[in-house]
Amino acid sequence: DAKTTQPPSMDCAEGRAANLPCNHSTISGNEYVYWYRQIHSQGPQYIIHGLKNNETNEMASLIITEDRKSSTLILPHATLRDTAVYYCIVRVKDSSYKLIFGSGTRLLVRP
């Protein structure tokens, strides 16, 4: 599976949009981009995933560049409860279904 690069930490003000970047320049054509987050001392939570089209759900939006070498997770109106470590994972949607976590981005939402 392709490697991802994320900034180690970011912060944003409560109520503003949080834009979390992820670089996956070695992604191949059949690899999906997944985002999970982990709030302190809890298990990770699925947020969103996509292949090449932009995706939106009730939690977030995922913007994938046309060349698929990078993506951005957008939390449109961040709240204090969105403070967490956000993981961008690239993997093939194959029968193993394994998720390999990188180091993620620690997002701090400021009041």
Place this chain on the structure above:
Amino acid sequence: GAVVSQHPSRVICKSGTSVKIECRSLDFQATTMFWYRQFPKKSLMLMATSNEGSKATYEQGVEKDKFLINHASLTLSTLTVTSAHPEDSSFYICSARVGSAYEQYFGPGTRLTVT
């Protein structure tokens, strides 16, 4: 979304003893369960993949005789840390997948402290 529970949430044991951690899918049948370990301020590390009714597949560097995994039913997988040592102290997290779903549902984690 689907709910995965873990028991216990926190356990302290003495060095040399064994500890069993349970992972249950509460409202769905999990064809595959995964076990992860997480040290403080580090990312999750996949330990093994467990399919119901078959032997677990361990990641490179994970000792299968030390971390025994049993997936006896579609709703229960157990991880037994045998002859635990202080370096086994960690946060152990399981996840479960149903059918061909792309999502994995994670449990709340079990914090193991070996004294």
